[in-house]
Amino acid sequence: MKIKFWGVRGSLPTPPTAEHIRDKFIRIIDTLPPAILAKPDEIKKYILGLSNIEAGLIGGNTPCIEIRASDKILIFDMGSGIKALGNYLVKNEPNKNGLDLHIFITHTHWDHIHGFPFFTPAFFPNNKLTFYSPHPNLKERLEVQQDFRFFPVSLEHMPAKKEFVLLEHNSTINLGEVKISNHPLYHPGGSFSYRIEWNGKSIVYATDSEYKNLDRESTKQYIDFFRGADLLIFDAQYTFEEAIHKEDWGHSSALVGVEFAVEAGVKRLALFHHEPERNDFEIQDILKKSIDFKKINFPKQKLDIFLAMEGLEIYL
Amino acid sequence: MKIELSKVGDVAIVKVSGRIDSSTADSFWQTTDQILDSGTSNFIVDCANLEFISSAGLRALLTLSKNIRQKSGIISLCCLSQQAKAVMDIAGILAFFKTYANLEEALSHY
Numbered sequence: 039m040k041i042k043f044w045g046v047r048g049s050l051p052t053p054p055t056a057e058h059i060r061d062k063f064i065r066i067i068d069t070l071p072p073a074i075l076a077k078p079d080e081i082k083k084y085i086l087g088l089s090n091i092e093a094g095l096i097g098g099n100t101p102c103i104e105i106r107a108s109d110k111i112l113i114f115d116m117g118s119g120i121k122a123l124g125n126y127l128v129k130n131e132p133n134k135n136g137l138d139l140h141i142f143i144t145h146t147h148w149d150h151i152h153g154f155p156f157f158t159p160a161f162f163p164n165n166k167l168t169f170y171s172p173h174p175n176l177k178e179r180l181e182v183q184q185d186f187r188f189f190p191v192s193l194e195h196m197p198a199k200k201e202f203v204l205l206e207h208n209s210t211i212n213l214g215e216v217k218i219s220n221h222p223l224y225h226p227g228g229s230f231s232y233r234i235e236w237n238g239k240s241i242v243y244a245t246d247s248e249y250k251n252l253d254r255e256s257t258k259q260y261i262d263f264f265r266g267a268d269l270l271i272f273d274a275q276y277t278f279e280e281a282i283h284k285e286d287w288g289h290s291s292a293l294v295g296v297e298f299a300v301e302a303g304v305k306r307l308a309l310f311h312h313e314p315e316r317n318d319f320e321i322q323d324i325l326k327k328s329i330d331f332k333k334i335n336f337p338k339q340k341l342d343i344f345l346a347m348e349g350l351e352i353y354l
Numbered sequence: 355m356k357i358e359l360s361k362v363g364d365v366a367i368v369k370v371s372g373r374i375d376s377s378t379a380d381s382f383w384q385t386t387d388q389i390l391d392s393g394t395s396n397f398i399v400d401c402a403n404l405e406f407i408s409s410a411g412l413r414a415l416l417t418l419s420k421n422i423r424q425k426s427g428i429i430s431l432c433c434l435s436q437q438a439k440a441v442m443d444i445a446g447i448l449a450f451f452k453t454y455a456n457l458e459e460a461l462s463h464y
Contacts, residue, residue: 252409252410253377253379253380254377278444279416279445279446279447293409294409327444330440331444331445334441335441
């Protein structure tokens with residue numbers, strides 16, 4: 039199974055500001071080894087060896103994840119990240135004008151659907167898009183988004199074949215050999231997590247969720263759904279303290295993600311849905327603190343914690 | 355988790371032992387909330403024997419702090435281990451509490 043992150047930011051697309059870019063330049067200059075200062079080729083090599091946080095970007099596009107399992111192309115959410123995914127598919131896939139895409143929607147807040155009007159595969163009649171969600175009236179919600187008052191091309195005028203599948207809460211469907219289950223999350227208007235299983239590997243995508251009650255009885259349903267996953271993608275928009283003060287805003291913290299992952303025996307934890315107000319170094323600080331928290335409270339358990347970043351690919 | 359309660363003047367001393375986690379945080383919160391409801395609004399939480407605090411425990415402590423402030427009371431923590439202190443700092447809630455090395459020092463500030 040392969041996963042690629044095309045959009046990892048929460049709430050709103052967040053392009054880097056000039057100030058952020060200058061800050062990165064200055065930090066790089068500050069860390070340049072003196073021995074290579076007069077050697078441009080060495081400097082280039084040094085910069086190419088730096089992380090995305092140091093010399094690139096975590097990414098400002100809103101949620102969109104691509105999962106390849108068996109012969110299926112699965113897409114989770116249609117934030118602004120779906121634009122680049124669509125362009126990639128149309129350019130690079132052998133069946134670029136006969137794509138069979140399965141699109142799962144967690145919920146229809148803007149940041150999870152607003153990339154769809156720019157999704158190039160929807161403009162080719164031979165492509166087929168099947169939308170899945172436990173939310174009723176998904177088609178109507180997308181039609182409203184593309185009402186002429188808000189966008190010049192209506193859903194109806196996007197020529198790809200479109201089918202809408204309403205999922206039952208807590209149900210499992212099979213797409214060939216790939217199994218996809220859903221579980222409700224606590225979020226204004228409701229959100230759903232998905233568990234994707236194929237070939238003995240599993241990914242749980244659990245974004246836009248608040249965990250107000252952290253007692254064992256309340257959290258059991260989530261732990262059970264996350265149990266043993268090879269990868270858990272978790273809403274880590276807030277710091278722990280922010281999550282408490284922003285009650286009912288519908289998001290969680292990395293620390294709760296670490297605890298859930300440890301308790302559920304998850305192997306890898308991807309911190310996701312990054313807060314748009316934070317720059318890359320502040321998001322990196324959340325990762326560092328999560329790793330420290332895990333070391334202190336769960337020193338013996340194995341858990342790989344990392345930041346979901348745009349363009350990151352993982353093979354399971 | 356075990357909680358021992360005592361009182362010095364108008365200050366409730368809550369001595370907590372063991373783990374405050376997803377199984378015990380509710381009990382910690384209920385016990386302290388009852389004290390607050392009974393009219394005592396100054397607290398010292400003695401953490402000398404606190405072995406582990408999870409997010410549920412951190413949340414219970416922060417909620418207690420908030421409720422105490424609403425009643426114009428004071429809460430402080432004493433005898434925190436380096437680990438507990440580090441966890442509270444990581445969670446961003448350490449700044450909401452006055453912390454003291456021992457109970458006597460904490461009491462001297464009430």
